[in-house]
Amino acid sequence: MGILKAKKNKKFSYTPRYFDDKGEGNPFEIKHKFDEYRTTVGANKNFKSKLNNALNELKHNRDHEANRRVLIIVGILLVIFLFIIDFDLSIFFSK
Template identity: 85%
Template sequence: MGILKAKKNKKFSYTPRYFDDKGEGNPFEIKHKFDEFRTTVGENKGFKAKLNHALSELKDNRDKEANRRILVIAAVLVLIFLFIIDFDLSIFFSK
């Protein structure tokens, strides 16, 4: 029955009136400008394959400074959240 499968879009044989055949690509194709550099976009693959591709893309990332910046921002946001909910940080420090 296909409950877990993604639904395919219908395709029609419509060509726009003012579309130039010599133009760049398909006018109906919606494409992000970084899609050709990513390995995670494309066909609908399984969750495991998407996760493996995302992890390999993260490992191939050459910009280590950006990764550190993201980790620092995440740590600051976690500390702000803990401060808002009145979490006692003294349990992490021994006397």
């Protein structure tokens, strides 16, 4: 009955319906739109190189308005979070 034999996978001659016959790329590869523009996406394996790449991308980003917008949104969300947990802000002010 084949107890010791490994089961072989079935092979089908499937081609995607809208695949380009020119052979450009792999039709089964799932890729994001902006991967070719990002430096943080790639073969970086360790945390330190990912963090360094992210910081370099943040430093050399031309759109400073977007960075400012993100900081404002994070600040507003932080204040809302502190309000929800009833954090006493009077510890920061002297009497």
